[in-house]
Amino acid sequence: MKTMKISEAVVRRLPVYLRFLNELSKKNVQTVSSQDLGQKLDLNPAQIRKDLAYFGEFGKKGIGYDVDYLIEKIRQILKLDKIIPVALVGAGNLGRALCNYNAYLKDNMKIVAVFDSHESKIGDTINNLKVKSTNEMKATIQELKVRIGIITVPAAEAQQVANQFVEAGVEAILNFAPMIIKVPSEMRVHHADFTTELQSLAYYLD
Amino acid sequence: MKTMKISEAVVRRLPVYLRFLNELSKKNVQTVSSQDLGQKLDLNPAQIRKDLAYFGEFGKKGIGYDVDYLIEKIRQILKLDKIIPVALVGAGNLGRALCNYNAYLKDNMKIVAVFDSHESKIGDTINNLKVKSTNEMKATIQELKVRIGIITVPAAEAQQVANQFVEAGVEAILNFAPMIIKVPSEMRVHHADFTTELQSLAYYLD
DNA sequence: TAGATTGTTAATCGATTAACAATC
DNA sequence: TAGATTGTTAATCGATTAACAATC
Numbered sequence: 001m002k003t004m005k006i007s008e009a010v011v012r013r014l015p016v017y018l019r020f021l022n023e024l025s026k027k028n029v030q031t032v033s034s035q036d037l038g039q040k041l042d043l044n045p046a047q048i049r050k051d052l053a054y055f056g057e058f059g060k061k062g063i064g065y066d067v068d069y070l071i072e073k074i075r076q077i078l079k080l081d082k083i084i085p086v087a088l089v090g091a092g093n094l095g096r097a098l099c100n101y102n103a104y105l106k107d108n109m110k111i112v113a114v115f116d117s118h119e120s121k122i123g124d125t126i127n128n129l130k131v132k133s134t135n136e137m138k139a140t141i142q143e144l145k146v147r148i149g150i151i152t153v154p155a156a157e158a159q160q161v162a163n164q165f166v167e168a169g170v171e172a173i174l175n176f177a178p179m180i181i182k183v184p185s186e187m188r189v190h191h192a193d194f195t196t197e198l199q200s201l202a203y204y205l206d
Numbered sequence: 207m208k209t210m211k212i213s214e215a216v217v218r219r220l221p222v223y224l225r226f227l228n229e230l231s232k233k234n235v236q237t238v239s240s241q242d243l244g245q246k247l248d249l250n251p252a253q254i255r256k257d258l259a260y261f262g263e264f265g266k267k268g269i270g271y272d273v274d275y276l277i278e279k280i281r282q283i284l285k286l287d288k289i290i291p292v293a294l295v296g297a298g299n300l301g302r303a304l305c306n307y308n309a310y311l312k313d314n315m316k317i318v319a320v321f322d323s324h325e326s327k328i329g330d331t332i333n334n335l336k337v338k339s340t341n342e343m344k345a346t347i348q349e350l351k352v353r354i355g356i357i358t359v360p361a362a363e364a365q366q367v368a369n370q371f372v373e374a375g376v377e378a379i380l381n382f383a384p385m386i387i388k389v390p391s392e393m394r395v396h397h398a399d400f401t402t403e404l405q406s407l408a409y410y411l412d
Numbered sequence: 413t414a415g416a417t418t419g420t421t422a423a424t425c426g427a428t429t430a431a432c433a434a435t436c
Numbered sequence: 437t438a439g440a441t442t443g444t445t446a447a448t449c450g451a452t453t454a455a456c457a458a459t460c
Contacts, residue, residue, distance in 0.1 A: 009425070015405035019384060033441060041386060046429055053443055061442040062436035079408045086404070093303035100299050101400060109404055143443095146403070147411055172407045178225060180247060188410040190403055194307060197398050198292070198315055198354070199221035201378045202285045204394040205353055215451070239417060251417095252453055259419055267418040268460035 010051050011173065016041060017048070018074045024067045033064035080108045085144050087170070090152035091116040091124060091131045091159045094176060098150060099127045112144050117157070141168040148172050155179035162189075216257045219314060223254070224280045230273045239270035286314045291350050293376070295367045296358035297322040297330060297337045300382060305333045318350050323363070332409065347374040354378050356380060361385035368395075 018039060024032055038045035052058050052070075055077050059065045060068055075081050088095055088111050099111055114126055117134040124131045132140060140146075149165040151158050151173060158177035165173055174186040180193050226247060230238055244251035258264050258271075261283050265271045275392075281287050294317050305317055317335055320332055323340040330337045338346060355371040357364050357379060364383035371379055378394040381387055384401050 009427070011409045012402070012406045014409070015402040016386075018405070019402070020386075035441080044430090047427090049442065050428085050444080057443070059442050061434065062440050064441065065372050077409065078405055079411055080405065084265070084408055087431060093299070097299035097303045098400060109408065148407060150404075171411050174404055174407055180226070182220075188407060190407050192275070192398065192400065192403050194304060194398065196218070196221040196225070196357075197396055198380055199224070199284055200218045200285065201354060201380055201394060201396050202290055202315065203217045203220070203283065205285055205377050206416060213451070235452060251451060252455090253451090255418065256420080256452085260419080263419070265418050267458065268416045291428065 001077060006054055010054060013043070013048075013051055014074055014078055017051075018071065018078070018080075019069045021067055021074070025071060029067055031064045032067055032070075034059075036064070054109075075108075082111065083108045085110060085112045085146045086148045086150060087111070087113040087115065087141055087144070087146040087165075088150040088152060089115045089134065089137070089165075090154075090157075090176075091126060092152060095150075096126050098152065098176075099129065109148075111150070111175040113140050113146060115140075116154075134161070137164050138168040140168060141165075146170060148174065151175045151177050151181070153177060181206045210262055216260060217250070219254075219257055220280055220284055222240045223257075224277065224284070224286075226279045227273055227280070235273055237270045238273055240265075242270070243359060281314075289314050289316065290354060291316060291318045292354045292356060293317070293319040293321065293343075293347055293350070293352040293371075294356040294358060295321045295340065295343070295371075296360075296382075297327045298358060298364075301356075301358035302332050304358065304382075305335065315354075317356070319346050319352060321329060321346075323359075340367070341373060343370050344374040347371075347376060354380065356385050357381045357387070359383060400406075 017037065020037065021032070034045035034048040035077040037043070037048050056073065058070055058073050075167050088098060089149065091114055095114065099114060099150060109140055111129070114129045114131050114132050115134045115137055116122055121131050122133050147170065150160050155177045158175060158179045159181050162173060162175070162181040162183055166183055166187065173181070174190050174192060176192050178193050181187055215318055223243065226243065227399060232314055240251035240254040243249070255265070262279065264279050267374055269312050284303050291313055294304060297313070297320055301320065305320060319333070320335045320337050321340045322328055324335050327337050328339050353376065355376040359367055361383045364381060364385045365387050368381070368387040372389055372393065379387070379389065380396050380398060382398050384399050387395060389395055
């Protein structure tokens with residue numbers, strides 16, 4: 001059912017499947033069952049089958065899933081079969097760290113531009129990318145057809161950067177600043193907040 | 207009901223409440239309603255009231271919640287009313303970035319030790335902390351009573367580091383490596399995986 | 413008192429899991 | 437054929453939201 005609304009929980013599991021399938025493929029494993037996957041990923045096999053079944057019939061009864069075929073399908077679902085240009089604002093430590101992840105992002109996601117508003121950072125080179133002034137954001141983002149923006153500036157500046165991303169026509173934002181940002185409702189924002197993560201972990205201490 | 211099991215979703219929202227309440231407190235706001243909170247945090251007010259009600263009666267009917275009192279209560283719930291020593295393994299770019307967040311982690315969480323297994327990194331100073339050899343993990347972690355471990359090593363080394371954390375007696379792990387790690391079931395692991403986050407965001411592009 | 417807002421119950425909604433016919 | 441495993445329906449479980457009496 002292509003028109004069915006897919007829950008966020010399902011979408012969040014797809015990249016996890018993809019990563020593990022890539023490992024299997026590297027080891028030349030041909031086939032994998034939902035049983036196997038569930039065991040390795042700590043998930044219920046029925047859930048995995050159901051997740052995949054939202055998008056098509058990718059498996060073979062009695063056999064399981066062909067690893068390379070499933071990789072291809074999940075990459076299509078996640079739109080990783082086309083190149084997705086990404087821009088990052090905030091060339092501090094975290095921003096630099098993420099730029100250096102570019103190698104990991106082989107699956108067609110690529111950070112193609114880095115911006116900062118501070119004179120001291122502008123002109124620096126990070127991973128072959130020159131840090132540009134935030135004044136150039138709109139022009140550069142449109143020129144490079146950037147579709148996803150990453151925010152790694154301090155909390156106080158996050159909303160302003162988000163506004164600039166919106167104005168430049170970015171379609172989705174990944175926000176690392178510890179701050180809720182407001183964007184038009186049709187845009188997607190994911191929060192990746194280290195401090196929140198760590199604090200919720202503290203709850204589970206005895 | 208102190209003995210009721212609290213869902214993970216609830217626990218994850220508490221730090222978000224805390225952060226916003228801290229902002230209100232800084233602005234000398236005395237009182238806040240679930241209505242206000244819901245609007246600012248994009249959550250249903252009933253959900254906020256229910257979340258808080260799991261832990262006690264913190265509000266006043268007709269008035270709302272006293273900001274500073276609620277901050278105090280949430281900090282207690284999250285165990286942030288005592289100092290929680292944290293250790294980090296992997297002094298690469300990401301590890302360095304997180305160490306520099308120490309300032310943000312005012313709420314009693316503190317990175318007190320940094321380790322790396324590579325000669326080239328050992329002895330470096332990050333944010334006043336000397337990077338130690340992973341050989342010293344167990345001794346140092348026990349000496350400093352570290353309770354939470356952060357993993358910022360490459361995926362291939364993540365499981366090994368997790369094992370060392372377990373052996374040293376750490377109680378919970380925050381794993382930034384793009385890799386599922388296995389630990390004894392009584393231990394808590396949270397994943398903070400940048401690549402997964404970014405890939406699931408791609409799904410929502412048109 | 414009138415208005416506001418909590419804490420909580422009941423209703424709704426959605427996600428996970430179990431079970432099994434279909435079939436490789 | 438016998439064994440394995442999918443895709444899918446039905447059952448279960450859990451989380452969110454609405455509604456409202458209690459009360460500040």
